[in-house]
Every structure is written in C-alpha cells, then in structure tokens.
Amino acid sequence: MAEDHGVCTRPVLLRRTDLATGQTEVIDLPCGATREDKCKPCAKRARRLRQQQCREGWHRTDEPLPAPDDPTGEQLAMLQLRAHFVFERNRAEQLAEWDQAAELEAAIGELDQAITESGMRGRLTPVGDGGDEQPAKRRVRSTRRRQDAPDLPRLKVAPTTVGRTYTGRDGTVFQPSTFLTLTLDTYGRVRNDGTPVDPSSYDYRRAAWDAVHFPALLDRFWQNLRRACGRNVQYFGCVEPQRRLAPHAHFAMRGTVTRDLLRKVTAATYHQVWWPPTDVIRYPDHNAPVWEPDHKQYVDPQTGEPLPTWDDALDQVDADPDAEPVHVARFGPQVHAEGVLGGTRQADKLIGYLTKYLTKSVDACHEMTTDRQTAHLERFWAELRYTPCSPRCANWLRYGVQPKNARPNQSAGRCKAKVHQRTTLGMGGRRVLVSRQWSGKTLADHRADTRAWVRAILGISDAHDQVPVADGRPGQPAPFAWEMARNDDPDVPPLQHRLLRSISARIQQRAQLRAAIEAAQGPPDGSVVAAPTQVDGCRAASLRERR
Numbered sequence: 001m002a003e004d005h006g007v008c009t010r011p012v013l014l015r016r017t018d019l020a021t022g023q024t025e026v027i028d029l030p031c032g033a034t035r036e037d038k039c040k041p042c043a044k045r046a047r048r049l050r051q052q053q054c055r056e057g058w059h060r061t062d063e064p065l066p067a068p069d070d071p072t073g074e075q076l077a078m079l080q081l082r083a084h085f086v087f088e089r090n091r092a093e094q095l096a097e098w099d100q101a102a103e104l105e106a107a108i109g110e111l112d113q114a115i116t117e118s119g120m121r122g123r124l125t126p127v128g129d130g131g132d133e134q135p136a137k138r139r140v141r142s143t144r145r146r147q148d149a150p151d152l153p154r155l156k157v158a159p160t161t162v163g164r165t166y167t168g169r170d171g172t173v174f175q176p177s178t179f180l181t182l183t184l185d186t187y188g189r190v191r192n193d194g195t196p197v198d199p200s201s202y203d204y205r206r207a208a209w210d211a212v213h214f215p216a217l218l219d220r221f222w223q224n225l226r227r228a229c230g231r232n233v234q235y236f237g238c239v240e241p242q243r244r245l246a247p248h249a250h251f252a253m254r255g256t257v258t259r260d261l262l263r264k265v266t267a268a269t270y271h272q273v274w275w276p277p278t279d280v281i282r283y284p285d286h287n288a289p290v291w292e293p294d295h296k297q298y299v300d301p302q303t304g305e306p307l308p309t310w311d312d313a314l315d316q317v318d319a320d321p322d323a324e325p326v327h328v329a330r331f332g333p334q335v336h337a338e339g340v341l342g343g344t345r346q347a348d349k350l351i352g353y354l355t356k357y358l359t360k361s362v363d364a365c366h367e368m369t370t371d372r373q374t375a376h377l378e379r380f381w382a383e384l385r386y387t388p389c390s391p392r393c394a395n396w397l398r399y400g401v402q403p404k405n406a407r408p409n410q411s412a413g414r415c416k417a418k419v420h421q422r423t424t425l426g427m428g429g430r431r432v433l434v435s436r437q438w439s440g441k442t443l444a445d446h447r448a449d450t451r452a453w454v455r456a457i458l459g460i461s462d463a464h465d466q467v468p469v470a471d472g473r474p475g476q477p478a479p480f481a482w483e484m485a486r487n488d489d490p491d492v493p494p495l496q497h498r499l500l501r502s503i504s505a506r507i508q509q510r511a512q513l514r515a516a517i518e519a520a521q522g523p524p525d526g527s528v529v530a531a532p533t534q535v536d537g538c539r540a541a542s543l544r545e546r547r
Helices: 040-058 073-094 098-117 204-212 214-229 259-268 310-319 345-354 371-385 394-399 443-458 495-520 537-546
Strands: 012-018 024-029 177-184 235-241 247-253 270-273 290-292 297-299 327-340 432-434 480-484
Touching: 040 235, 040 247, 040 345, 040 432, 040 443, 073 098, 177 214, 204 214, 204 327, 204 371, 214 235, 214 247, 214 259, 214 270, 214 327, 235 345, 247 345, 259 327, 327 345, 443 495
Parallel strands: none
Antiparallel strands: 012 024, 012 480, 177 247, 177 327, 235 247, 235 432, 270 327, 290 297
C-alpha cells in the first residue's frame, strides 16, 4: 500500500523537541533513495524530478542565467580598499612586521566576506596566497592532435546557449532541439542478446578500459562540440549500459547541430590515458608485493627492493620519447541524432526514454536470463576487477607500481572504488550528466517550484509553514532541538503504524489537491484558470499523481 500511494517505505526518524514546552514529536522523513531496490516511491519521485529538470531546460528560448550586473560604487570602493590592504600586508611582510601583517590578513578576510555578501560572483584570491607552500607539480603534455584523428574547425565560443530558429513557408517560427545518443566502439561481433559470437576474440580488456574512462571521453566530446559550432551547447544526459554491457549515453541537447558536424566531432574525439604501462603482469596474486612499515612503502617479496612510486613511474613515461598512452578511448561510428520540438508528444516520450533506467542499478538494467549472458558478465567483471581506475588504485601493485599515497593492506583485485563493483560494471561516476547552464536551477530549486505550485493551488501562504513564535519573545522563532531517533525508542510507534498513518495523510493530501485543481479549472463556461508559469501541463499531471 505504501508503494502504491507513493509513501517512503524506509523513512528516516527524527525527534523534534520544543525547548520552550518540552513537547517532543517523532517525524518521518523520506529516505531520498534514487534506486527502486532500496525504496521504490522515493526512486520514482527522484526520477520525476529529473524529468522535470530535463523538460524545463531542453527547449528554452531565453538564457537561463542573466548577465552579471555592473559593480556598484560601494563594491568598487571595497575592492580598492582590499587592494590597499594587500599592498600594506606585503610591505609589512618585507619589513618583518608580523603582528601588523596578521592584523591585515584578518582585515582582508572580513572584507572578502563583505564583498561576497554584496553580490559578487566568482571567488577572490584566498588570504595567505604569498606563503611558502609550493604548488603541486603539474605535468604538461603536448596538445598536438593524434595523426589518426581528423582535425576539427575551431571557432570562438559565444556565450549564448539558445539554439537558432527556423522560419517555415507559412511564417511559423521553429526552434528545435536535439536528442543525441553516443556509443562506444565495437569489441567484436555480438548476438541479439548482447553476448559475443566468439568470446575468445572479444576484446574484454579494451571494453573495461573504455567503461572506466567513458566519463572523461564524454567531457572531451562536449568541449570539442562547443569549439566546433561556436556556441555554449547545453545538455542533460543519462548513462546506462547496452545489452553488451558497454556504457552509452542519451542526451537532450538544447538547439540543433548538423548531423555531419556531429559525426565529425564524434570521430575526432578521443581521450588518451597517460599512465604507466600495464601490458606485463609483474606480481600476480600469489606473489603480491609486501608492505614495509618502516619506510611506508611496498617492496618486492623476494628481493626487498622498493617498487617505483607513482611519480617515478610517470617520470619514466615522460622521459621516453617513444612512449604511447596506455589506452585511447574513442566513440563508435554510429551516432544517432534526432530533432525534437518542445511541447510535443515526441518530446515527452523521449524524456521518458532518457530516464527509463534511472531508478535501476546498472546490473539490473538488462536481466541475465541465459548461461551465455551470465558467462559474458563474469568475463567482463573479471577484467574490470584488475583494471586500474585511478592513480590511487590498488591494482597498480599488480603491474609493479606503488599506488599514489600508498597505504597498508592494499592488494590488487580488491580496490573499493565503485567502478570495480559487480553492480556498476565500470560505471562508477554519475548516472545523470547536466551542464551548468541547463535550467539555471538546482534540484533544490525545482523542489521549491513544486512546493510553491502546490501552495498556490491550495491557497496556502508561506506563513503557514513558519515556526511558531516563542512565548514572551515576539518576533523570535520557538527554539527546537533535533536528534536522530531509533526504532526501538519507547516513543516511536511500530513501522507498520507509521506507514498506515502516512498512507492516510497522503490520501487526504491527494484529495485536497485534486479538488483544488478542479476548482481552479474555471467556471462551467469552459474558461480555464492559468497555472503558475513554472509548471506546465505535464508537471501538473505528474503532481496530481504524486499528491
């Protein structure tokens, strides 16, 4: 019943105590899970929120973020004062007047806080930037493109995020957007069920490395596309596995780009991994390196010689003029791009397709129903288990290199990163990818929009949710203390009782919202009262179901 009515099945218990009266109340908060195997109602709610975010940013006709305002006279005066403080602090340090330098640093910190509160965007140089700390060593590599990758046009990226418009023969103006799908290259012929025709020739190693570095390849694609089309392209995408278990991504892209340019950018996009070589297994599981606690390093189990550190191994790669990247990730030749108009059934259908597997675990997106599929999964995960995922990965011990910031009890094949887990299949990063200027809102802002729309429909003012004032202190909120509660606490009812209470409350809320929506549809003459601008018809239908 809780799942049918959208009530969280594993709520978080909080106890609220009124410090003025001593009255306590146990409150159930939704757990906020995003996967159905943990909490189906919360996962569905999170999926609908992502659909709302995708819909609001996909077909925008205006820029989501306004241009920054010109600085006021007060802001300019504070910046000039900060410049004087920095000058005097540097002079005090040169004269060894350390007390005055410390006072000036404190004054700069207070002034920075005031400048930030005045509405400045960005961040200032932190206090103490003239210290003796040396910046971390940054390795610089050549930016020359690979000879096997085609060149791309490079244009100056304009700050606009809105796509171009098209005028039809009848004068109608269209502003379409794009639904884009990107896939990885082939690793061998596969059947309709996703399993390889010849498992012995299927390139599981390249499939594992591509899965680990797929997020970096996507980032490089959007950088290249923006430079090639000269526009700040915005996107909303989801990463999911194909039947062959390789990741691919669906994107809702604002505006349109020619298919020819998309194919060129896809073919020219690659990601090089400049790590130590992994073609030779130097230390298998039965002969793993040993941790030496005195020098805090891993040594050879027979000779006792320390293994090269991560920085030493990279220095060897940099010193070799003929060195090649340990892996180069590329997309496959198939690029699916489809033009979409906002407000159409096609757009709603594609948004549902985009978020189809968002509430499922990666390994549950496609069921393994045959022995052949299970064997393919086992081979792929066995390769992922020993594929290095980062400089700190314990799998580097297998190839004779100490991981970065090595620590005891590390062993190859037991790295705890998400990419090595059986349930992720190498996709340990974010499942949802959203550009910074997609909708101009965070998920908290979208939740606030939903609450504001419900308040407007029900006629509830903002003061309805305010905390009551304390006795004898007008204008001051009553003090409350919050703490976590336990299921075995005496004042906590059984979970079944709390779920039934929440189900009843949800049924009453839905009835009230349904009545308010019917009343807002207007008089019998057929006129309709307009809904709030931040909620379109699709969101209204979704909220009717939710409430």
